Amino acid sequence: MITLEQKNFEEIEKMTKGYNRLLVLGCETCAAMSFAGGQRQVAELASAIRVARKTSGEQGEVLEEAIARQCEPEFVDLIKDDVAGCDAVLSLACGAGVQLLAERFPDKVILPGCNTLFLGVTEELGVWSERCAGCGNCILDKTAGLCPIARCAKQLLNGPCGGSMNGKCEISKDVDCVWQLIIDRLDRLNRLEMLEEIFPVKDWSPAGHGGPRKMIREDLKL
Amino acid sequence: MYDNNPVNAMEHPPCRVACPILTDVREYVQLIAERTFKEAYASIRKLNPLPRVCGRICTHPCETACKRGQVDEPIAIAALKRFASDGPWKGRYEADVPDKSTGHKVAVVGSGPAGLAAAHDLAILGHRITIFEALPVLGGMLRMGVPAYRLPKDVVDEEIQAILDLGVEVKTGVRIGEEINFTDLSEQGYKAVFVAIGAHKDQKLGIAGENEFEGVVSAVSFLRAVNQGQNPKTGKKVAVIGGGNTAVDSARCLLRMGAETVHIVYRRSGDEMPAAKEEIEEAVHEGVQIAYLTSPLEILGQNGKVSALKLMKNELGEPDASGRRSPKPVPGSEFTLDVDMVIAAIGQAPDSSFVADKLELTERKKRIIVKGPYTLVTTQPGVFAGGDAVTGPATVVEAISAGKRAAISIDLYLRGEPLPTIEPAEEVKREKLSPALVEKTRNFARCGKISLPAEDRLKGFDEVDAVLSEDLATKEALRCLHCFLGARIDKEKCISCLTCVRVCPLGIPTTNKMGEITIDPFACQACGMCVLECPVWAIDISLNFRSKIALEIEQVISRSQQAEPMIVGFFDLHGNFRSTDVKSLRQDYPNILPVMVFGLRRIDTCDILKAFESGADGVVLAGCPPDTDPFPETADRVKRRIAHARTLLDALGIDGARLEVCDMPEKGIVDKELIDGLIQRIKEPVQASSE
Ligand SMILES: Cc1cc2nc3c(=O)[nH]c(=O)nc-3n(C[C@H](O)[C@H](O)[C@H](O)COP(=O)(O)OP(=O)(O)OC[C@H]3O[C@@H](n4cnc5c(N)ncnc54)[C@H](O)[C@@H]3O)c2cc1C
Ligand code: SF4
Numbered sequence A: 001m002i003t004l005e006q007k008n009f010e011e012i013e014k015m016t017k018g019y020n021r022l023l024v025l026g027c028e029t030c031a032a033m034s035f036a037g038g039q040r041q042v043a044e045l046a047s048a049i050r051v052a053r054k055t056s057g058e059q060g061e062v063l064e065e066a067i068a069r070q071c072e073p074e075f076v077d078l079i080k081d082d083v084a085g086c087d088a089v090l091s092l093a094c095g096a097g098v099q100l101l102a103e104r105f106p107d108k109v110i111l112p113g114c115n116t117l118f119l120g121v122t123e124e125l126g127v128w129s130e131r132c133a134g135c136g137n138c139i140l141d142k143t144a145g146l147c148p149i150a151r152c153a154k155q156l157l158n159g160p161c162g163g164s165m166n167g168k169c170e171i172s173k174d175v176d177c178v179w180q181l182i183i184d185r186l187d188r189l190n191r192l193e194m195l196e197e198i199f200p201v202k203d204w205s206p207a208g209h210g211g212p213r214k215m216i217r218e219d220l221k222l
Numbered sequence B: 001m002y003d004n005n006p007v008n009a010m011e012h013p014p015c016r017v018a019c020p021i022l023t024d025v026r027e028y029v030q031l032i033a034e035r036t037f038k039e040a041y042a043s044i045r046k047l048n049p050l051p052r053v054c055g056r057i058c059t060h061p062c063e064t065a066c067k068r069g070q071v072d073e074p075i076a077i078a079a080l081k082r083f084a085s086d087g088p089w090k091g092r093y094e095a096d097v098p099d100k101s102t103g104h105k106v107a108v109v110g111s112g113p114a115g116l117a118a119a120h121d122l123a124i125l126g127h128r129i130t131i132f133e134a135l136p137v138l139g140g141m142l143r144m145g146v147p148a149y150r151l152p153k154d155v156v157d158e159e160i161q162a163i164l165d166l167g168v169e170v171k172t173g174v175r176i177g178e179e180i181n182f183t184d185l186s187e188q189g190y191k192a193v194f195v196a197i198g199a200h201k202d203q204k205l206g207i208a209g210e211n212e213f214e215g216v217v218s219a220v221s222f223l224r225a226v227n228q229g230q231n232p233k234t235g236k237k238v239a240v241i242g243g244g245n246t247a248v249d250s251a252r253c254l255l256r257m258g259a260e261t262v263h264i265v266y267r268r269s270g271d272e273m274p275a276a277k278e279e280i281e282e283a284v285h286e287g288v289q290i291a292y293l294t295s296p297l298e299i300l301g302q303n304g305k306v307s308a309l310k311l312m313k314n315e316l317g318e319p320d321a322s323g324r325r326s327p328k329p330v331p332g333s334e335f336t337l338d339v340d341m342v343i344a345a346i347g348q349a350p351d352s353s354f355v356a357d358k359l360e361l362t363e364r365k366k367r368i369i370v371k372g373p374y375t376l377v378t379t380q381p382g383v384f385a386g387g388d389a390v391t392g393p394a395t396v397v398e399a400i401s402a403g404k405r406a407a408i409s410i411d412l413y414l415r416g417e418p419l420p421t422i423e424p425a426e427e428v429k430r431e432k433l434s435p436a437l438v439e440k441t442r443n444f445a446r447c448g449k450i451s452l453p454a455e456d457r458l459k460g461f462d463e464v465d466a467v468l469s470e471d472l473a474t475k476e477a478l479r480c481l482h483c484f485l486g487a488r489i490d491k492e493k494c495i496s497c498l499t500c501v502r503v504c505p506l507g508i509p510t511t512n513k514m515g516e517i518t519i520d521p522f523a524c525q526a527c528g529m530c531v532l533e534c535p536v537w538a539i540d541i542s543l544n545f546r547s548k549i550a551l552e553i554e555q556v557i558s559r560s561q562q563a564e565p566m567i568v569g570f571f572d573l574h575g576n577f578r579s580t581d582v583k584s585l586r587q588d589y590p591n592i593l594p595v596m597v598f599g600l601r602r603i604d605t606c607d608i609l610k611a612f613e614s615g616a617d618g619v620v621l622a623g624c625p626p627d628t629d630p631f632p633e634t635a636d637r638v639k640r641r642i643a644h645a646r647t648l649l650d651a652l653g654i655d656g657a658r659l660e661v662c663d664m665p666e667k668g669i670v671d672k673e674l675i676d677g678l679i680q681r682i683k684e685p686v687q688a689s690s691e
């Protein structure tokens, strides 16, 4: 899933200031699972904005709504009336969702209530960590299922670097050196010889370095 | 109206399913836990016309079924019923009797619990009821059987009076079949008859000497004499033969009336003994001796009086038709017991001879045969029968249930409507709670009984058990595990985020491979953690459901007298406080608006914000002391959530110090100092140091 977190309240308050009728719009997939944009977080944030406005004497109405996914036009279109009736939308989705809203509602102010973080896994309730960088050319078969692109600070393909100390990355004692993990795992799998294969220079164009990415499936396309 | 259809055991708590009148036990137990005793009484009374009787002597099948019984001990449901029904709050019972009578006259023959319950329900339906009672007083076995140390007579009288006050006519001292012929009833204009004559004829022992000697007495007549204050002559060494409540009560009466030794002689073992276990224990505690696996052979006498009882030991053989193992005599085990009185208590049959030519009776015990166990119709149109007269000696609540069913049938019959065909509920074998769940459920000791010491009991017929104190009753009610009041998932909303699976302290929600979540509604204890954490509000519980809490916040605020500063207080019902503590809090601090909840777990940041949004100046959350918290493992989460709310409040320009959270004191609802401190902080906020 995509992980995201709500921006801090001061920032939200500042960006929403002056929009009389404000719609707080949740996204009930990744954003909800990140506890940033589900109905409950929408209600909490909307209520907080109302209280803050009341305290500061600012006028206006704060509305609440949520859809299944803000990255799908059909869902987005379902709330066009609500959007039409407000001065700005505070989206609690990832950046993709925010932008699709902006695209579907060209005349409306769309504001991001969240920071989009990474593609990751849930370690346990309330703890997520990054696992994938969306590089467009998966190499996990060669790295024992651990991604050095997402999880190595230097994105080394033939690691580890000299900064690896006692299994930790030199950038912080709290970050595992993924290359150490790769070696340990290959050892466990009895495949240490795989390390002898040297990665060629990686082609970063599928990773977006060749400009914004787009995927078209001819067989599916309408 | 009372609906007599069996309830589905997969949707209703076991306590209710087990009750013959389907009492909503969970509801009144919860109302007691909420310290709303008057409402608890009303909840009981609307179904049960004899709650104070049942609170004392009901055999409480509900307790046997109670889910808590699988964890430690069942909720003391009967004792709680007594608490709710004995208290001063019960007031005068006001039922909605229609102004206009239907004009139909109904005769109820017999004033035991079956007859009384039928009269009560029929009166409320607007019919004109006359109870005919052979004896000079009303109440049946409640008055003539059960002794006062278990059921004081004034309690019976008061409950009966409330029924009569509905406009029920009574004719005492009128035995149908003697003073009035059964067939004359219809000539006198009674359109329907309910025959509830009980089972008052003691069966004979059928042994030698039974009819020869002075000192052989039937239990029913002995108890009747005791209950009428006639002080019947008792022996010094007495044997009571039988194993039912009648035998046990006879024995306990004897001890109170000067008998020195009392033996109960029962032919099977303790496991088979039909008397209530508690009663047997009490009897033994008071000094009654029980000879199990023993049968009488002959009563011996001297000078025309009983002098000894010849007995024989038994061993248990194969189970018989009733499922009980039948006794087999052990050859050569005869022995004698010196006694000067023998009481026969081996079962009673109805005195049904007066209807023998109208109604069908069972062969041996002459019980009245009914054609449907729910409708209670007999072979004669317009005549219905129920209670011990149909079932043989049974229980008060079964008799009440019969009376209520008869009332439904009679009402339909009088209105010319067909009687329903009701199938008995399919017996549902509910799975036992898993050992893991039992392990995770916090134990709380049952506080079911306060009894007189044995030496004081034998001085007279004072009631042995006292009513629970308010403290004990609320504590007991708070042990309820809220069966079927717990989490329900709205599958359309659920996004399979697994939060409920992760957060439940009892491990109740489970998922399949496709993320479909299942919550066992019987196992869930309605703690509310999942409700609160579900990011899309796909779960709610029925106990203090989410919108109810939100509504209550709104209501307390809109009802408030605008006392400054306005503080919404969330109070955990699990604390050690009384209804009067809530009252005095309201008096001393009219500005504190209490919202009572089953655990602070139930309060979300949204609720706190909502309070401020609606105009509160402060919020206080008072949790129960840790030793009374059924889910102490959630306390830390609750604290962290409140810390989050505080940070948020600070960020949005409201001093987070306006949010106070505390544990309740050992006794009482909240420390005054803490409240005063909060009020102080609200009135004089500490200004950020000036620039
Ligand atoms: C000693 C004893 C202890 C008990 N303890 C318990 C207990 O702890 N818990 C429990 O649940 N149950 C207990 N029971 C059983 C309970 O009391 C009975 O099951 C219940 O009272 C039956 O109610 P009923 O209305 O069918 O009959 P009864 O209560 O027997 O009432 C029948 C009434 O009909 C009257 N009557 C009979 N014939 C006529 C006639 N021809 N005309 C007019 N009136 C007539 C009788 O005088 C009597 O008043 C006990 C019973 C006894 C005897
Ligand atoms: S808009 Fe973003 S957060 Fe919402 S479902 Fe799509 S990817 Fe997930």
Ligand code: SF4
Pocket: B013, B014, B015, B016, B025, B026, B029, B065, B066, B067, B068, B075, B077, B479, B480, B481, B482, B483
């Ligand atoms: S725990 Fe409560 S609801 Fe469940 S069976 Fe016992 S009394 Fe009834």
Ligand code: SF4
Pocket: B489, B493, B494, B495, B496, B497, B498, B499, B500, B501, B517, B530, B533, B534, B535, B536, B537, B538, B539
């Ligand atoms: S917490 Fe809510 S959304 Fe998540 S799995 Fe449970 S019910 Fe579904």
Ligand code: SF4
Pocket: B486, B487, B500, B503, B504, B505, B506, B507, B508, B509, B519, B524, B525, B526, B527, B528, B529, B530, B531, B541
């Ligand atoms: S209400 Fe409590 S016990 Fe029931 S499923 Fe939810 S978390 Fe578990």
